[in-house]
Amino acid sequence: MIGIKLGxxxxxxxxxxxxxxxxxxxTLLFNFRYLPWKHAIRLPIFVSHxxxxxxxxxxVTLSEIKTGAVRIGFDDVGLFDPKSxxxxxxxxxxxxxxxxxxxxxxxxxxxxGTLSVGRSFFMSSASAIVAQRHVSIGDDVLISWDVLIxxxxxxxxxxxNGKQRNSxxxxxxxxxxxxxxxxxxxxxxxxxxxxxxxxxxTVSKSITASDSIVAGNPAKVVREHVRWEP
Numbered sequence: 177m178i179g180i181k182l183g184x185x186x187x188x189x190x191x192x193x194x195x196x197x198x199x200x201x202x203t204l205l206f207n208f209r210y211l212p213w214k215h216a217i218r219l220p221i222f223v224s225h226x227x228x229x230x231x232x233x234x235x236v237t238l239s240e241i242k243t244g245a246v247r248i249g250f251d252d253v254g255l256f257d258p259k260s261x262x263x264x265x266x267x268x269x270x271x272x273x274x275x276x277x278x279x280x281x282x283x284x285x286x287x288x289g290t291l292s293v294g295r296s297f298f299m300s301s302a303s304a305i306v307a308q309r310h311v312s313i314g315d316d317v318l319i320s321w322d323v324l325i326x327x328x329x330x331x332x333x334x335x336x337n338g339k340q341r342n343s344x345x346x347x348x349x350x351x352x353x354x355x356x357x358x359x360x361x362x363x364x365x366x367x368x369x370x371x372x373x374x375x376x377x378t379v380s381k382s383i384t385a386s387d388s389i390v391a392g393n394p395a396k397v398v399r400e401h402v403r404w405e406p
Contacts, residue, residue, distance in 0.1 A: 195250065198225040205229070206248075210236035218242070224249025226281060227263040234267045234287065239274045240295075246273050251280040253301040253321060258282070261301060269307065273297075274315070289327070289344070294351065298406075299323075306330075309344035314351035314369070318406055325349075325361040350386075354404050372404050 196203075202223040207216040209232055220241050223229075227249040238245065249263035261282030269287040275295030284304040285291065291307040294315035301321045305311055308328035319325075328344035335341050345364035349355075353367055356375035361367070366382040373379060374391035383390050389399040 192250075195224065196222060199223050199227075199249070201225075202227060202229060206232070211238070215241050219244065221246040221248065222250065224263065224281065226258065227265055230264055230266040231268055232265070234269045234271070236267075237270070237272045239272075240276065242276075245275070246277045246279075248279045249281050251278050251298075253280055255321060256282050256301040280321075293317075300357075307347075310346040311349075312346065313349045314353065316352040316406070317349060317355075318353075319355045320357040320359070320375070322358045323355050323361070324359075325355075327363045329363070352404075354406075370403060372402065374398075 199222060202225060203219060206223045207219055207221055218241055220238055220243060222244050248265065252258055258281040263279065263281055264284040267285060267287045270290045271285065271287055272292040274293060277293055277297040279299045280301040282301040283299050286304065287307045289307045289309040291305060292312045294313055294317060296316045297313060299319040303319050303321060303323040306326040306328065311325060311327050325347060327347045329342045332340050333342045347361060347363060348366040350367055350369035350371065352369060353371050355373045356377065358376045359373050359379065361379045365379050367379065368384055368386040370387035371383050372389045373395065374389060377391050377395040378393040379395045381394055385397050385400055387400065387402055388397045389402055390396060391398050
């Protein structure tokens with residue numbers, strides 16, 4: 177049994193290396209498009225061959241220059257088929273990575289404003305961040321699968337006088353926040369440190385109670401003084 181397990185472990189490492197090799201052209205394109213040559217040559221960002229680089233403009237900044245510190249489109253999640261679940265990078269604004277980050281296959285970054293991501297960031301499959309103005313995410317944040325975070329409404333709404341009534345509003349997510357699957361976080365929301373957002377919640381108002389669990393539509397605090405471990 178030990179031999180079989182070691183065999184599977186070795187196979188897994190070879191598969192991972194094979195996928196990194198397939199992504200080499202997009203990895204090179206991405207790093208040298210966004211980073212200074214002296215940083216790009218170290219390949220701090222790995223990009224999967226399944227990532228659709230739909231818009232490769234704007235800027236990307238890194239606080240930590242380490243090979244493979246940021247992975248986009250890798251990290252398999254069993255609920256989704258990586259062969260049919262494609263990651264989308266559609267960026268014309270600014271994306272800031274403060275440390276190591278993993279964005280799983282099938283997730284989407286749509287950024288025309290600013291997206292700032294803290295250290296030890298993990299975003300599971302089929303989730304999306306839409307940043308028209310500013311989305312800020314703290315350190316040690318875990319975003320589960322099929323989550324949507326958006327700081328705008330997608331379309332403009334005007335009143336009878338022609339004034340826009342639904343401008344984008346910043347979204348601020350604190351440190352060590354766990355966002356459960358199929359959650360919707362809407363514009364203008366601030367989430368305090370240590371919050372757990374239960375699955376299928378709609379967060380339309382700010383959560384000011386740190387170390388709490390919120391749930392429902394609209395999400396409300398259901399328990400306080402908790403802590404969670406990844």
